[in-house]
Amino acid sequence: MAVCVAVIAKENYPLYIRSVPTQNELKFHYTVHTSLDVVEEKVSAVGKALADQRELYLGLLYPTEDYKVYGYVTNSKVKFVIVVDSSNTSLRDNEIRSMFRKLHNSFTDVMCNPFYNPGDAIQSRAFDSVVSGMMVQAC
Amino acid sequence: MESLTLSDVEQKYYSDLFVYCDTDNTKKVASSGKVVELFRAAQLPSEVLLQITELCGATRLGHFGRSQFYIALKLIAIAQSGLPLRVESLNSVKDLPLPRFVVGKNEQEAKHAAMYPDSENQGLYSGIFPRPPGRVQTKKASAHEVIQPGVSSADPQPDSTSPVVSPHHSPPTSPHAWRKHKRQPSGGNVDRQPAVATAVWPPSFREAQGPVSGDGMWAGHSSPPLQESWVSFTDTPPSSTLPQMHPSSVQESTTIRTVASAATTNEIQRQSSAYDDPWKITDEQRQYYINQFKTIQPDLTGFIPGSAAKEFFTKSKLPILELSHIWELSDFDKDGALTLDEFCAAFHLVVARKNGYDLPEKLPESLMPKLIDLDDSAEVPEPAPDVGFSSSPVEVTPNKSPSMPSLSQNWPELNQSNEDTAIVHPVPIRMTPSKIHMQEMELKRTGSDHTHPTSPLMAKPPELSEENKLPSSIKLLSNTVGDGYSSSDSFTSDQEPISSVVTRQRSHSGASPEGLKAVAPPPPPPRPHASHSRSSSLDMNRSFAAGPSAAQPQTGVVAFPPAVPPRPLPTQISCPLSTQGVGAHGHRSGEGDSLPPHCSTSPQQIPEQPNFADFSQFQAFTEQPSEDGEKGVDGAQVEKAVEAAGPLRAVKSDGQSDERSSAVVNSAKGSTPLAPPPKPVRRRLKSEDELRPEVDEHPQKSNVIATVIATQPSIPRSVGKDKKAIQASIRRNKETNTVLARLNSELQQQLKDLLEERISLEVQLEQLRPFSHL
DSSP: OEEEEEEEOTTSOEEEEEEOTTSOHHHHHHHHHHHHHHHHHHHHHTTTSOGGGSOSEEEEEEEOSSEEEEEEEOTTSOEEEEEEETTSOOOOHHHHHHHHHHHHHHHHHHHHOTTOOTTSOOOOHHHHHHHHHHBOOOO | OOOOOOOHHHHHHHHHHHHHHOTTOSSEEESSTHHHHHHHHTTOOHHHHHHHHHHHTHHHHSEEEHHHHHHHHHHHHHHHTTOOOOTTHHHHOOSOOOOOOTTTHHHHHHHHHHHOOSTHHHHHHHHHTTHHHHHHHHHHSOGGGOOSTTOOSSOSOOSOHHHHHHHHHHHHHHHHHHHHHHTOOOSSOTTHHHHHHHHHHHHHHHHSOHHHHHHHHHHHOSHHHHHHHHHHHHSSOGGGHHHHHHHHHHHSOHHHHHHHHHHHHHHHHHHHHGGGOTTOOOHHHHHHHHHHHHHHOSOTTSOEEHHHHHHHHHTTTOOHHHHHHHHHHHOTTOSSEEOHHHHHHHHHHHHHHHTTOOOOSSOOGGGSOOSSSSSOTTTTTTHHHHHHHHHSTTOOOSOOOTTOHHHHHHOOOOSSHHHHHHHHSOOOOOOOHHHHHHHHHHHHHHHTOOSOOOHHHHHHHHHSHHHHHHHHHHHHHHHHOSSTTOHHHHHHHHHHHHHHHHHHSOOSSTTHHHHHHHHSOOOOTTSOOGGGHHHHHSOHHHHHHHHHHTTSSOOGGGGSOOOOOTTHHHHOSHHHHHHHHHTTTTOOHHHHHHHHHHHHHHHHHGGGOHHHHHHHHGGGGGHHHHHHHHSSOOHHHHHHHHHHHHHHHHHHHHHSOHHHHHHHHHTTOTTTTOOOOHHHHHHHHHHHHHHOTTOOSOHHHHHHHHHHHHHHHHHHHHTTSHHHHHHHHHHHHHHHHHHHHHHHHHHHHHHHHHHHHHHHHHHHHHHHHHHHHO
């Protein structure tokens, strides 16, 4: 279960960021921001390989003592970042992948909406519900 | 009592109210009950009310007579307009508005007063307020006065204020809406709307008074408000039509009015019971939506692209966020385009929202796109998957049955019905040849079943990437492999569809293609070859029996030498190669079997072969037939070469370049596995293998088998040369004998080993037994 979910646009500004409200949200925002560096590093590590050679799921970006950060990047350079609690029984990689897949699907639905301008903040209720579904049910 | 002069309107109004309060019909109204309610509805402080009652003399009388009542009402009007309560003001105040009673009635009236300062007000008021008396009268009046359609009988519920109230409630919304929308003219179909408006209104007007009946209709039903706002939504202010209606309605006779009230109350009752489905689209609405759809997309089975829909709905002046939400709800298959059903649902939601109804979180059942709508439903799902596929490869449900509302919202699509149905039954597949065939057959069977390729099922494939790709690849197999059992072909084709399917799926992980290839590894070489699945069932005896008989012309039967027994196989893969050379003398089927047993023993025994000597004899002949041998697999020539110079050819080919030999082998000549010295044979055949790495499964076997097969048809032709044929057959038989002998010895050896093991185990058991007994 994620503690924080963020969607970052190609230009590295957030389209959507949501944390479990009980904790200090600023901390998570900052974590997500710093994780972008790691994402860039991984993305550029592929080098000359084409995009479809590149894995969309980036895996664990970096672990801290409290939590782990996972990354995923789409072919249009939109990044998804999930922060999970380390104290959580370590989620299997498959679960993280499935979370990203759901996010990606939901994001695509948002994109398909003609009233959504790419680059706007994501305000879709369906997307919200998907994210809520994978957040830690603290409250 | 002070004289009281009332205007006509007031007179009527007051008399109506009096009658309304006069439930006992005694021409005097008690100070309790209706009157109290009415006065409270006037929203005046109670002291004022007391004062009024005192002034009008009711306190003296103890009840309200008609005149007292009238006076009281007038005083209420005075008080509401802010004037001090004085008896003198009763007659002096001119142009006093009618007293306003808040409980619905007067709200209505007040708003009407505000909105319709023109003379229509009078008509309206008189139209509206006669309702109570009208109702009362209809109680007495016979039903025959109720001439309007739709009004079945007299009111069942005259006394309760709520029916009276409710029609008043809804009309405020409608005039408000009218007013609002009047100020929002926007482009659109002028023609259509008045037509529609008139179509809608006349029935309702005819039934009862225009606004009254309309109100009645709207009371419990969401559609009328939607109608009128819808009418005003894109264009021509309907209010232009409405005022026209009003005078006409006002001019209608009072009987109609009275009847109208009955009608409205009836309708109110009816609609309140029909309220349970507020999202239902009425037929007129649907027709209107369809017409609107046609303006954007003339083909009713086609799609409205997202951009066009965006423009259209932006005209409604709803905030983008809400429009976005409406889109989310109504774009059922998430393809970025709206079908007719989706468009109607979206439009309906927009209209509802404009009327103040909150948007639901989920699409209501009645708005869900149905398969069966106006036009051919069969076509609707089909374009949908195609469009959906092109736009978002994974996320469309071609099937829009209402049975899967929430599921389809999230889920990926699959493209064609074949694929869908194949994935509908995701069968865990193991890539064993026989199972592949079984599953192909199964999928072929299920492929004819076109029931809902439901989204959750289709959802599974993307998640289970490998499993998904396997079924899809299998499905493709089923499509590609007509005859299910040419497994060698199917096997190779396995590889191709898998990789092709991978590219089509929305692969979230780039590793998937690799994963797939890992999933479908080449089967281990020693395994009986899929291409010979049938042959695998042939037992060795038969193959051996066929071997000796292969000499005869009818060797075609044993075209497939049985698969090599597994045991010897893993041990020597190269051995068959070497034994190929040994057993080569144009051996047919026998070679297939004999090879493996040869494997183990051949290295040692090859030099022992009697044939060996023969080869050297024919050395001389190699040069000529070698050329022939290297050409196509001409049976006669090959055979000739086999007999006479087969070994020579092999020897010769040894000397020749590897490519040639590989070419020779590749062309599946029987001559290739001739009996050159084993080492050269091995070398050459190994080079063959190296050159043919792609033949994963059983390169050697296929070589051998192919060569054997190739030689077999050539046998009949050799009959012409009896002597040589006989010699060849003798050689073959000897070869077979030796092979069998070797096999026998080997098996004997294994048997001995097993027996030894058994003995040792028994010994151990006996050692342990005394302990167990103890």
